[in-house]
Every structure is written in C-alpha cells, then in structure tokens.
Amino acid sequence: MRAKDLLTLEGASRADLREVLDLARDYASGTLDRPLLGKTVCLSFFEASTRTAVSFELAARRAGADVISLSEKGSSIQKGEGLVDTIVTLDSLGADAIVLRHPAAGAARIAALHTDAAVINAGDGRGQHPTQALLDLHALSGRFGGFEELEGRKVAVVGDVLHSRVARSIIPAFQAAGMQLAIVAPSTLLPLEAGAWGLPVLPSVDDAIDWGADVLYALRLQKERMTGGSPRVPSVGEYARYYGVARRHLEDGAVVMHPGPVNRGVEVAGDVVLDPSSLIADQVGSGVAVRSAVLALATGVARSRVAA
Ligand code: NCD
Numbered sequence: 001m002r003a004k005d006l007l008t009l010e011g012a013s014r015a016d017l018r019e020v021l022d023l024a025r026d027y028a029s030g031t032l033d034r035p036l037l038g039k040t041v042c043l044s045f046f047e048a049s050t051r052t053a054v055s056f057e058l059a060a061r062r063a064g065a066d067v068i069s070l071s072e073k074g075s076s077i078q079k080g081e082g083l084v085d086t087i088v089t090l091d092s093l094g095a096d097a098i099v100l101r102h103p104a105a106g107a108a109r110i111a112a113l114h115t116d117a118a119v120i121n122a123g124d125g126r127g128q129h130p131t132q133a134l135l136d137l138h139a140l141s142g143r144f145g146g147f148e149e150l151e152g153r154k155v156a157v158v159g160d161v162l163h164s165r166v167a168r169s170i171i172p173a174f175q176a177a178g179m180q181l182a183i184v185a186p187s188t189l190l191p192l193e194a195g196a197w198g199l200p201v202l203p204s205v206d207d208a209i210d211w212g213a214d215v216l217y218a219l220r221l222q223k224e225r226m227t228g229g230s231p232r233v234p235s236v237g238e239y240a241r242y243y244g245v246a247r248r249h250l251e252d253g254a255v256v257m258h259p260g261p262v263n264r265g266v267e268v269a270g271d272v273v274l275d276p277s278s279l280i281a282d283q284v285g286s287g288v289a290v291r292s293a294v295l296a297l298a299t300g301v302a303r304s305r306v307a308a
Contacts (some may be wrong), residue, residue, distance in 0.1 A: 004300065004304065006121060007109055012173060020294060028289035035292075040094055040097075044099065045069075046103060047102060049122070049123070051284050053071075053101075055291055063296060087111045087114045090115070095115070097117055108120075108124045108127075118295075132170070137174070156208035157170065157183050162185075171197060181199050220258070254277065256268060256277055262280065
C-alpha cells in the first residue's frame with residue numbers, strides 16, 4: 001500500500017481530523033498493541049526541536065517501531081549533505097516513515113518526491129506543522145469534553161503569525177473543526193496572505209477578550225527568523241503590553257495555549273504558563289498518542305476509512 005504522507009492541513013476535512021483524533025484517543029487509553037512492530041521510522045531533524053523530536057521518538061517506540069534519529073549534529077548533514085541525498089539514503093536503508101523538520105518551507109513536499117516512505121512534516125520553515133495542530137485539537141477536545149464540543153468556540157491566534165508554521169496549520173484545522181477564528185497581531189507580523197484568510201484582525205489581547213475569545217492561542221516571537229532589516233516590534237516590553245497574555249485575561253474563563261517554547265513574560269505571563277486555565281502542558285502531553293496515530297495511519301498499519 002502506498003504510504004500516506006502528512007505534509008499539510010490545508011484542505012483537511014473534519015473527517016480527516018476525526019480519524020486521527022479517534023485513533024489517538026484509543027492509543028492514549030492504552031489500546032496500543034505495538035502496531036508499528038517491524039516498521040522503521042526515521043526522525044530527520046535539520047532544525048532545533050525539543051517537544052516535537054522527543055514526542056515523535058516516544059510515539060514511534062511505544063508503537064513498536066525501530067527508530068533511527070538523525071540530527072544535524074553528528075550526521076552527514078553537518079558535512080553539507082543536502083535534503084534530497086539524506087532522504088534517498090534513508091529510503092535505501094528501508095525507512096517506512098520519515099519524520100522531517102527543516103528550515104525551508106516546502107522541504108517536506110520535496111522530500112516526498114524522492115521516497116516511497118511516508119513523509120511526515122514535523123515543521124518546514126514558515127510552511128506547515130500539521131501534527132502540532134492535531135495535538136492541539138486533541139488537547140482542546142479533552143478540555144471542552146469532546147471534538148463535537150469545539151463547534152462554534154472562538155479562538156484568538158495571537159502574535160507572530162508572519163513566521164509561524166503553527167498558525168498556518170491551526171487556522172485551517174481549527175476552522176475545519178467548526179471553530180471561529182480571529183487574529184491578534186501588529187501588521188508587521190502578518191503575512192501577505194493573511195488578507196485572503198478573511199479573518200478579523202484585532203489590535204490587542206484585551207480586544208480578543210471583548211470579542212468573546214474562549215481560547216487565546218499565543219505564538220512565539222520568532223526572533224531567529226527576523227533576519228535583516230528593521231525590527232518588527234518596537235521593543236519586547238511594548239509587544240508584551242498588547243500581545244502578551246496576562247492573568248487579567250483569564251477572568252472570563254478563557255483557556256491559554258502555546259506550542260512552546262514559551263518566552264515567559266513576553267507571549268504569556270510567567271504565572272499564567274502553569275495556571276489551571278493553561279493547556280500548554282496538555283498540548284505537550286497530547287503529542288505522543290497523536291503522533292503514534294499519525295505514524296500508524298501514514299504507514300498503512302491503521303487502515304484509513306477516509307477516502308484519499
Ligand atoms: C513550534 C515550532 O517549532 O514550529 N514549536 C513546536 O514544534 N512545539 C513553535 C515555535 O518554535 O515557536
């Protein structure tokens with residue numbers, strides 16, 4: 001059976017999302033009978049990662065796969081070996097799934113052209129980060145009492161949308177789950193394509209609360225991608241005043257999310273990160289079951305019922 005890549009959530013249907021979440025729920029409740037036994041999963045990270053790399057590794061191991069981890073340091077990537085040659089090498093070694101993180105948008109799509117293994121996009125530059133959006137939906141479903149309960153909830157996506165692959169995956173995924181979205185960002189941190197999304201753009205987190213946000217989804221200020229030219233925010237302090245989630249924003253019961261790593265006191269106030277209203281730890285915790293489910297569907301060991 002041809003492997004089923006997971007490159008993007010643009011165009012994903014409600015049924016696509018449900019399928020992964022239902023399987024993840026089964027796996028999280030313990031019915032994970034080593035479905036990936038005999039399969040080889042290669043983790044290929046050309047860019048830094050803690051949560052994504054560790055949870056993919058746990059997800060693959062718990063599901064019984066043989067796991068090969070390749071990071072820039074210590075592999076031939078350090079000697080300048082490029083993406084395609086790395087992918088072809090992993091393919092020749094018998095990979096069934098290749099989990100790829102890369103600084104260039106579009107890298108996962110290129111990789112998929114050069115292998116029969118399932119390519120799972122674990123973050124490509126400013127492109128997509130589909131498994132992040134899936135684990136976010138898993139954490140949200142847990143908080144609100146099920147996937148069906150997400151319908152009509154209001155989510156404000158706050159901060160550095162310009163550089164965020166997470167934003168580009170959660171926006172279509174949350175909409176497919178029936179949620180309403182707004183963006184809270186200065187125009188200097190909005191991409192050109194934001195106009196085509198047709199979403200309201202609000203000037204501060206205070207305004208998002210007035211709009212009725214049930215969820216404040218804060219994005220990291222990605223300083224490493226702000227290369228050259230003039231700064232995109234006047235100062236970090238000024239940014240935090242309008243776009244930082246503070247304790248006062250929790251008064252009406254809003255839930256706080258962030259994909260991590262958090263710049264404490266910038267995107268989210270230090271005392272809010274581990275507050276009961278914060279879903280940040282649940283997001284990380286959802287990663288293992290969701291990624292096991294993604295690997296099982298991608299390699300075909302869990303039969304997809306959704307038409308391709
Ligand atoms: C995100 C990423 O790397 O895209 N983090 C993650 O995967 N948990 C977000 C970020 O780095 O800001």
